[in-house]
Amino acid sequence: MITSERLFGRLLGRTHAGSPVPARSAPRLEAGIEVRLDPQGHVLEIHGAQHHGVVMGNGPARLLIDYLVPGSTLALEGTPVDWQGQSLDLAFQGAGSHVVHTRGWVQPHADGWLLQLLDISDLLLGNQQAHSRERCQLLTTHMSEQVRQCSPSRLQAVVSDMLQQVAQLWHVPCVALALADNAQAGWTIYSAFHRHDAPALWEVDQPAGSALDSLYGQAPQRFEPLHGNREHSRLNGLFANADGFLVPYSDHQGVCAWLLLGMYPASAHPPAMGDNDWLQVCAALAGPLLGRLREVQHARQMERMEALQGLLGSGWWEWSPALEQLQLAPPLAASVVPGQSAYLSREQWLGLFHPADRDEVASRFNELLVHDKACLLCARLHQADSTQPAMWYRLQGQVLGAGDARRIVGYMLDVSDIKNQQQQAAAAHARLDNVIASSPAVIYVQRYAEGALLPVFFSASLQPLLGWTLEECTAGELIEWVHPDDREQYFARTRQLLREGSVSSRYRLRDRGGAYHWLLDEAKLLRDDLGLPVEAVGLWLDITEASEAAERVRHSEERYRMLVEDSPAMICRYSPDLTLSFGNRPLATYLECAPHQLPGINLSRWLSAQQHQAFVQRLATLTPEFPVSTAEISLQLPGREHAWWVWSDRGVFDAQGQLIEVQAVGRDNTEVRRAQQQLTQSAKMATLGEMATGLAHEINQPLNVMRMAIVNVLKRLSNGDVQIDYLQDKLNRIDAQVQRAARVVDHMRVFGRRSEIEQHLFNPAVAVEGTLSLLSEGLRGKGVEVRCEGLQSLTQVRGHVDQLEQVLINLVVNARDALLSKRETDRDFQPWIALGLQPDHDAVQLWVQDNAGGIDPRLLERIFEPFFTTKPIGVGTGLGLSVSYGIIDNMGGRLSVSNTEHGARFCVTLPGVVATA
Numbered sequence: 001m002i003t004s005e006r007l008f009g010r011l012l013g014r015t016h017a018g019s020p021v022p023a024r025s026a027p028r029l030e031a032g033i034e035v036r037l038d039p040q041g042h043v044l045e046i047h048g049a050q051h052h053g054v055v056m057g058n059g060p061a062r063l064l065i066d067y068l069v070p071g072s073t074l075a076l077e078g079t080p081v082d083w084q085g086q087s088l089d090l091a092f093q094g095a096g097s098h099v100v101h102t103r104g105w106v107q108p109h110a111d112g113w114l115l116q117l118l119d120i121s122d123l124l125l126g127n128q129q130a131h132s133r134e135r136c137q138l139l140t141t142h143m144s145e146q147v148r149q150c151s152p153s154r155l156q157a158v159v160s161d162m163l164q165q166v167a168q169l170w171h172v173p174c175v176a177l178a179l180a181d182n183a184q185a186g187w188t189i190y191s192a193f194h195r196h197d198a199p200a201l202w203e204v205d206q207p208a209g210s211a212l213d214s215l216y217g218q219a220p221q222r223f224e225p226l227h228g229n230r231e232h233s234r235l236n237g238l239f240a241n242a243d244g245f246l247v248p249y250s251d252h253q254g255v256c257a258w259l260l261l262g263m264y265p266a267s268a269h270p271p272a273m274g275d276n277d278w279l280q281v282c283a284a285l286a287g288p289l290l291g292r293l294r295e296v297q298h299a300r301q302m303e304r305m306e307a308l309q310g311l312l313g314s315g316w317w318e319w320s321p322a323l324e325q326l327q328l329a330p331p332l333a334a335s336v337v338p339g340q341s342a343y344l345s346r347e348q349w350l351g352l353f354h355p356a357d358r359d360e361v362a363s364r365f366n367e368l369l370v371h372d373k374a375c376l377l378c379a380r381l382h383q384a385d386s387t388q389p390a391m392w393y394r395l396q397g398q399v400l401g402a403g404d405a406r407r408i409v410g411y412m413l414d415v416s417d418i419k420n421q422q423q424q425a426a427a428a429h430a431r432l433d434n435v436i437a438s439s440p441a442v443i444y445v446q447r448y449a450e451g452a453l454l455p456v457f458f459s460a461s462l463q464p465l466l467g468w469t470l471e472e473c474t475a476g477e478l479i480e481w482v483h484p485d486d487r488e489q490y491f492a493r494t495r496q497l498l499r500e501g502s503v504s505s506r507y508r509l510r511d512r513g514g515a516y517h518w519l520l521d522e523a524k525l526l527r528d529d530l531g532l533p534v535e536a537v538g539l540w541l542d543i544t545e546a547s548e549a550a551e552r553v554r555h556s557e558e559r560y561r562m563l564v565e566d567s568p569a570m571i572c573r574y575s576p577d578l579t580l581s582f583g584n585r586p587l588a589t590y591l592e593c594a595p596h597q598l599p600g601i602n603l604s605r606w607l608s609a610q611q612h613q614a615f616v617q618r619l620a621t622l623t624p625e626f627p628v629s630t631a632e633i634s635l636q637l638p639g640r641e642h643a644w645w646v647w648s649d650r651g652v653f654d655a656q657g658q659l660i661e662v663q664a665v666g667r668d669n670t671e672v673r674r675a676q677q678q679l680t681q682s683a684k685m686a687t688l689g690e691m692a693t694g695l696a697h698e699i700n701q702p703l704n705v706m707r708m709a710i711v712n713v714l715k716r717l718s719n720g721d722v723q724i725d726y727l728q729d730k731l732n733r734i735d736a737q738v739q740r741a742a743r744v745v746d747h748m749r750v751f752g753r754r755s756e757i758e759q760h761l762f763n764p765a766v767a768v769e770g771t772l773s774l775l776s777e778g779l780r781g782k783g784v785e786v787r788c789e790g791l792q793s794l795t796q797v798r799g800h801v802d803q804l805e806q807v808l809i810n811l812v813v814n815a816r817d818a819l820l821s822k823r824e825t826d827r828d829f830q831p832w833i834a835l836g837l838q839p840d841h842d843a844v845q846l847w848v849q850d851n852a853g854g855i856d857p858r859l860l861e862r863i864f865e866p867f868f869t870t871k872p873i874g875v876g877t878g879l880g881l882s883v884s885y886g887i888i889d890n891m892g893g894r895l896s897v898s899n900t901e902h903g904a905r906f907c908v909t910l911p912g913v914v915a916t917a
C-alpha cells in the first residue's frame with residue numbers, strides 16, 4: 001500500500017527516507033495546493049487550487065470555516081500553531097458539490113504559516129471503489145445464490161428482499177425489476193421496493209408499457225427530465241418525471257430485464273459504481289431469476305403436456321436406432337401397455353396393433369426408418385377381448401434433424417370415439433342408402449342460385465326409379481319431363497318452397513321409357529345463418545300405384561253409385577234408431593219424396609207399433625258374426641194400402657262389436673203377397689168345394705130332424721092331440737137344430753173371409769175346435785172315427801186363427817180322402833183320424849194322424865210342392881199342402897210329415913208365446 005508519506009515525498013521531490021524539506025525554494029505545485037496562512041489561520045494566498053477545483057474565497061477568510069467542507073475536519077481546531085507536526089486530512093469545498101480531498105501539513109513560513117497539501121481524491125476514490133466493488137461483489141453473489149436456492153413460491157419475496165438490499169446499499173429511494181412480458185408484448189414490474197420516505201413509484205405486476213423497448217439495452221441509461229435528457233421522454237410516466245436510472249439485462253433472447261432506480265439523480269450515484277458494476281448487479285438478480293422463471297414455466301408446460309396426453313390417451317414416442325427400441329411417453333404407455341415397460345422392441349411395438357392393420361403399420365414404419373418418409377395412419381390396437389369396442393389410434397411419425405442430431409419421433413392419439421362414430425355413421429349411411437335404393441323414393445338436393453333451384457344431387461334410387469342420371473337432370477331438362485298438365489303445379493311448388501320454406505305436392509314425371517310416374521314431392525328449404533336460402537332438400541315418393549288405385553276406387557265408387565242409383569231395388573243406410581242417412585231413388589219414389597230428402601227421415605214413420613217392435617227386435621239379433629237378416633215387413637205407405645217389402649239388413653259394427661249402421665236392400669213384395677193371398681184364397685175355396693158335400697150333410701141333418709119334428713107336431717095338431725109339453729119339447733129340438741145349422745153356416749162365413757193383415761195371439765185349440773165343428777159330423781156320417789186329445793192346453797200362438805184352421809181342414813180332408821180310398825178296397829176297414837195338441841217346451845205341437853197306410857216314401861219329399869197331387873183330375877188341386885206349408889212358415893212354425901205304422905202323421909210345430917192361466 002502506498003502510504004501518504006511516500007506519496008507526498010514523491011510528489012514534492014523529497015527523498016524516500018528524508019524528512020520533509022522546508023520549502024524555501026518555490027515548491028512544485030502541479031500536484032498539490034499551497035495555502036499561506038496568517039497566525040490566526042486566515043488564508044492569505046492559495047496556489048494550485050484551480051487545478052483541483054477548490055473554490056477560492058474573496059479576501060482574508062478563515063480556512064476552517066470558509067474553505068473546508070463543514071464537519072470534515074472534526075479533529076482540527078484552534079490556529080496553525082496547534083496543527084504543527086501532524087498529518088492533516090482536509091476536505092475542500094469544490095465547484096458544485098464536488099469535494100477535494102487533501103492531505104498535508106503546516107510549517108512556519110515568514111511571519112505566518114505555509115500549509116502544503118496534496119490532492120488525494122483519486123486515492124480515496126480508488127479505495128472507495130475497491131471497497132464498494134467488494135460489497136457489490138458480495139451482494140451480487142448473495143443475490144444470485146438466494147434467487148437460485150429459494151423455492152419457486154418464495155421467488156418473488158426473495159427478489160423483493162434483494163431489491164431492498166440494493167436500495168439500502170446505494171441509497172436508492174425506489175427500485176424495481178421489470179421483466180419482458182411475452183404474453184402482453186410489453187414489460188411488467190416483477191418486484192418493487194420503495195423507501196418509507198419515498199413515493200411508491202411501482203407496484204408488483206404493474207404493466208410497464210412498451211417504453212423500455214426503445215432503450216439501448218447494452219448499457220445503463222440515465223433518465224433526467226430536467227437536464228435536457230429528453231430522448232427518453234416516454235419514460236416520464238414510468239419515473240413520474242423524476243430522475244431515474246435504468247440497468248438492462250440481456251441474454252440470448254435479447255434484453256429481457258431492466259433494473260429501475262427511481263428518484264435517483266446522478267449526483268446520488270455512488271462514484272464507485274461504474275456502469276459495469278450496475279450491469280453486474282442487475283445480471284446477478286435478473287439472470288438467475290429469469291432462469292428460475294423459465295424453469296417454472298417449462299415445468300408447468302410439461303405438466304400441462306402430461307395432463308393433456310393423459311386426458312387424450314395419447315403421447316409421443318421415439319425410436320432409438322442405436323438401441324433398436326421404441327420409447328413411449330409415460331401416459332401413452334399407461335394406456336397402451338399398462339403395467340409394462342415403456343421401452344418396446346420393434347416386434348413388441350408392431351404386436352400392439354390388430355393383425356388387420358399390423359402389415360400397414362410395419363410397412364409405413366419401415367418407410368419412415370429407411371426413407372425418412374413421414375407417416376400418418378389410423379390403426380386398431382390388438383385386444384384380447386374382442387367384444388370390447390375397438391381402440392383406434394392415429395399414428396404419426398417423422399424424422400427430425402439430420403446426421404448425429406437425427407431423431408425419429410412420433411405421436412399416437414386415441415381416436416376411438418371418432419373412429420367408432422365414423423364407422424357407426426358409415427353403417428347407418430349404408431343402411432339408409434340401402435333403404436332408399438330399395439324403396440320407391442328418391443332423395444334430391446337442389447342448390448339455390450339467384451331465385452332458381454338447380455339439381456345437384458339425387459340418391460342412387462333415381463336410376464332404377466326413373467332411369468335418368470344426375471347429369472341429365474339439369475333444371476331445363478327436368479321441367480320437360482313433368483307432365484304437361486302438371487307443369488303449372490310444379491312451378492307453384494317451387495314458388496311455395498321459396499316463399500314458405502317447405503312444400504308438399506304431387507305431379508307426374510316421365511321416366512326414360514316414356515311412362516309417367518305419379519310423384520309425391522316433399523321438400524324443405526335450408527337457410528344459412530343469415531336466413532338466406534342455400535339449398536332445398538326433398539324426397540320423391542313414387543305413388544303411381546296408390547294414385548292409380550285411388551283412381552280405380554273412384555271409378556268403382558262411381559259405378560257402384562250408379563248401380564245403387566239405378567237399381568230397381570230400394571237401397572238405403574240407416575242408424576240403429578232407424579234414421580235414414582242415405583236412400584236411393586226407388587226408395588224415395590215409394591216414400592213419395594226426392595232422394596236428397598231421405599236423410600234424416602225415420603223409417604218407423606211407416607211402421608205400425610207392432611211392426612216397429614218386431615223390426616227393432618230383429619235388428620237386435622244382428623251380430624258381427626251373423627250380420628245379415630232378411631224379413632218381410634209391412635208398411636203403411638202414403639196413399640197406399642199395406643205394402644209388403646222383402647227387407648234384407650246388414651249390420652255394420654265398430655271395433656267393439658257395437659252396431660253403428662245398417663245397410664239394407666228392399667224389394668216390394670206386395671204383388672207377390674197379394675198373389676199368394678189369392679192363391680191361399682183359391683186353395684181355401686177349393687177346400688170349401690171339397691167340403692160342400694160334407695156341409696150339405698151337416699146342414700141336412702138338422703133340417704131332417706126339424707122336418708121330422710114339424711111333421712110329428714102337425715100330425716098331433718091334426719089329431720087335436722096336442723100337449724104343451726110335447727110341443728115345447730119338439731120346438732126346443734127344432735131350435736137346437738137351427739142353432740147348430742146357424743153355427744155351421746156362421747163358421748163357413750168366417751172361413752170365407754180374407755185374413756187380416758196383423759197377426760194375433762190365439763189358442764190353437766180354438767182352430768182345432770173350429771175344424772171339428774165343420775168336419776166331425778160329416779166324417780162320422782162316413783163312418784170315420786174322430787179322436788181328439790190335449791184340447792185343454794193354454795199355450796198361445798201368433799198368427800191368424802182361420803189360417804191355422806184352414807191348414808187343419810186340409811190335413812183332415814187329406815186323411816179322410818186317403819181313408820175312404822182305402823176302404824174302397826177293404827170293406828172291413830175301420831178308419832179313424834186322430835187330432836192332438838200338446839205343448840213342447842217353448843212350442844206347441846198339433847198333429848193329424850190317420851190309419852190309411854201312409855204315403856209312398858218316394859213321394860214324401862214332393863207332397864209339399866204346389867200342384868202335386870195323386871188324385872184324379874178335377875178332384876185334387878195339389879195346392880192344399882203347399883199353401884198349408886206357407887201359412888205355417890209365415891207363423892214362424894214348421895209343417896212336417898212322417899209315416900207311422902198305421903198311416904201318415906202330419907205335425908205342425910208353432911212357437912208358443914205366453915202360457916196364461
Ligand code: ADP
Nearest residue numbers: 814815818863869870871876877878880881904
Ligand atoms: P190334393 O189333396 O188336392 O191332392 P194336397 O196338396 O192336399 O193336394 O195333397 C197332395 C197329395 O198328398 C195328395 O194327392 C195325396 O197323394 C197325398 N196325401 C196327402 N195327405 C195324405 C194322407 N193322409 N195319406 C196319404 N196320402 C196323403
